Amino acid sequence: MASEIDKARFNVTREPRIESESFHAAAMKSLTQAVVTLSLDGIITAWNPGAQRLYGFSAAEAVGQSIAVIVPEDRRHETGELIAKLRRDEEIGDFETKRRRKDGSVIDVALHTFPVRDLAGTLIGAGAIARDTSRQKLVEEMFRLAVEACPSGMIMTNRSGEIVMLNTEIERQFGYSRQELLGQSVDILVPAGLRAQHARRRADFVLHPETRRIAGRELFGRRKDGTEFPVEVGLNPVDSSDGPLVISVVTDISERKRIEHLKAEFVSTTNHELRTPLTSISGSLGLLVGNAAGKLPDPAMRLLTIAHKNSQRLVRLINDILDVEKTESGEAVFVIERVEVRPMVEQAVEASRPYADSLGVTLRVDPSSTSGEARADPGRLVQVVANLLSNAIKFSPSGAEVVVSTAMAGDAVRIAVRDHGPGIPAGFKARIFEKFAQADASDSRQKGGTGLGLSIVKGIVTRLGGSTGFSDAPGGGTIFFVELPAWRNAAETVPISVEELHGA
Numbered sequence: 001m002a003s004e005i006d007k008a009r010f011n012v013t014r015e016p017r018i019e020s021e022s023f024h025a026a027a028m029k030s031l032t033q034a035v036v037t038l039s040l041d042g043i044i045t046a047w048n049p050g051a052q053r054l055y056g057f058s059a060a061e062a063v064g065q066s067i068a069v070i071v072p073e074d075r076r077h078e079t080g081e082l083i084a085k086l087r088r089d090e091e092i093g094d095f096e097t098k099r100r101r102k103d104g105s106v107i108d109v110a111l112h113t114f115p116v117r118d119l120a121g122t123l124i125g126a127g128a129i130a131r132d133t134s135r136q137k138l139v140e141e142m143f144r145l146a147v148e149a150c151p152s153g154m155i156m157t158n159r160s161g162e163i164v165m166l167n168t169e170i171e172r173q174f175g176y177s178r179q180e181l182l183g184q185s186v187d188i189l190v191p192a193g194l195r196a197q198h199a200r201r202r203a204d205f206v207l208h209p210e211t212r213r214i215a216g217r218e219l220f221g222r223r224k225d226g227t228e229f230p231v232e233v234g235l236n237p238v239d240s241s242d243g244p245l246v247i248s249v250v251t252d253i254s255e256r257k258r259i260e261h262l263k264a265e266f267v268s269t270t271n272h273e274l275r276t277p278l279t280s281i282s283g284s285l286g287l288l289v290g291n292a293a294g295k296l297p298d299p300a301m302r303l304l305t306i307a308h309k310n311s312q313r314l315v316r317l318i319n320d321i322l323d324v325e326k327t328e329s330g331e332a333v334f335v336i337e338r339v340e341v342r343p344m345v346e347q348a349v350e351a352s353r354p355y356a357d358s359l360g361v362t363l364r365v366d367p368s369s370t371s372g373e374a375r376a377d378p379g380r381l382v383q384v385v386a387n388l389l390s391n392a393i394k395f396s397p398s399g400a401e402v403v404v405s406t407a408m409a410g411d412a413v414r415i416a417v418r419d420h421g422p423g424i425p426a427g428f429k430a431r432i433f434e435k436f437a438q439a440d441a442s443d444s445r446q447k448g449g450t451g452l453g454l455s456i457v458k459g460i461v462t463r464l465g466g467s468t469g470f471s472d473a474p475g476g477g478t479i480f481f482v483e484l485p486a487w488r489n490a491a492e493t494v495p496i497s498v499e500e501l502h503g504a
Helices: 002-009 021-030 049-055 077-087 134-149 168-174 192-207 254-289 298-329 341-358 378-394 426-431 441-447 453-463
Strands: 034-039 044-047 092-100 106-117 123-132 153-157 163-166 212-214 220-222 228-240 243-252 335-340 362-365 373-376 401-409 412-418 467-472 478-485
Touching: 034 049, 049 123, 077 092, 077 106, 077 123, 106 134, 153 168, 168 220, 168 243, 192 243, 228 254, 254 298, 335 341, 335 378, 341 362, 341 373, 341 378, 341 401, 341 412, 373 378, 373 412, 373 478, 378 401, 378 412, 378 453, 378 478, 453 467, 453 478
Parallel strands: 362 401
Antiparallel strands: 034 044, 034 123, 092 106, 106 123, 153 163, 153 243, 212 228, 220 228, 228 243, 335 373, 401 412, 412 478, 467 478
C-alpha cells in the first residue's frame, strides 16, 4: 500500500526531473486499486483502470465530471471536509465511507487520501486510493449476527483483557448494559476473590494461546448486583491487525447444576425409599408364591404371581436406573484386573439360561471362540454380557438361537452376541444406546425390559476404556459387540481402580 501511495502522490517537489505526464499516466495505470484525483472544486482530473473496475465508469465518462457522480448524497459533505484537511497538509488513511457505482448500487470503501501539488509545490487538488470493503463489511455483519444469535454469552477481549465486543446474552447473564462493559477489564465479571487467579490464567493464555474449554472445576461469574452463578468457559484465540484477541464463550450452568442436584436427590430417594421396600415386597411375594405360608387357592395364587412378576420388574427398573446414574456420575466402583474373557462369558450365559428357556430361546457359545485376556472388572464384564444376552433373548422368536463369540481384534478383545430378531429399524440405529431407547415401545412392553440395558452396556464399556457397536447379521437379526483393551503386560497383576487407570 505504501509504495502505491508514493506513486500516486507524484512527489514532484522532491524529484522534479522525472515528472512528466507520461510518467503520471503510467503510474496510474499500474496501480491495481482504484485511484481518483480531483481539483479543489471537486472535478475529477484522473481516473485509472482500477477506478473503472470498482465504480463501473470509464475514464472518458468520469474525467471532467463532479466527484458527486460517485458520492451518495448523504456523504457529499465529506468531500469538502477531506479537501480542507488536505489544505492543512493532513494525510488521511483508511477513511471508511460509501460510494455509488454506475449501476446505482452503493458500496463500502476505505479511502487513503493525499494532496496533489504542482511543480512549485502549490496544492492543486486531492487524490484518493479506494479499497472495496463491502465483502469485509458483509463478513463482519454476518459474524455480528452469528454472535448475537449464539445462545451462550460471547465476549471478545484484547491482549490487556479489555472487553471490545459482547453479545446480548452477556448483558442478560451479568445484568450490565453493553455500554457499561465495553472498554472495561473482563475481571469485572469475575468474583473478587478469584480475580488474581483469573488474571494469572489470562496472562498464561496470552502466552500460550490455544482453543480450550475450561470445565471440570468450579467457575463462577459475578453479576452487576453482586450475585454469583456457575459458568463454563470456552476460549478461542484470534489474530487481528490490532494484535491478539480472545473470544470467550460463557455458558450459565445454573440450571444444569440444579438438575444435577435434583438427580442426586432422586437417586438417593430411589435407593433408600423405593428399592429397599420393593426388594422386601418382592421377596415376600416370592415366598408366598413358593407356598411358604401353605398352599393358597388358585385365584389367590394367580394374583400373587402377577404381583410378584411386576414387583420384580420394578426392582429391575430401579436397579437399572441406579446403575446408569452411578456409571455416568463416576460413583460406580470399578476394579480393573487381568480377566480371562471366555470364562466370564460362559458364566453370563449360564446365568441367562433360565430366562432364555422361559422364552424358548437357545443359548450357545461359539466353539470357535478364541481365548483372550482383557483389562476389565470381572463383575461388570459379566453384567455387560448378561445385558447383551437379555436384549438378544427378548427380541428373538421362540425356537431361535443366540450365539456368543469371543475373539482378538488387534489390541482389543471382542465379545459379540448374535440374535435372530427382527433387526434394528434404520431410523432407530442412531439412538440404540440411549437411555430408555425402544424402537417399538408397545412391543417392548409386551416383551418386558426397561430400555436401559444397552445404555448400561455402553456406560460400563466406556468407563473400561472400550467401545460398543452393532451390525446387521447375515440372514437377519443383529450382532451386538463390545471391544475391551487387551491385557498386554503380564507383570501388571495388581488390581487397580478404574479411576487410577484413567489418571483421575
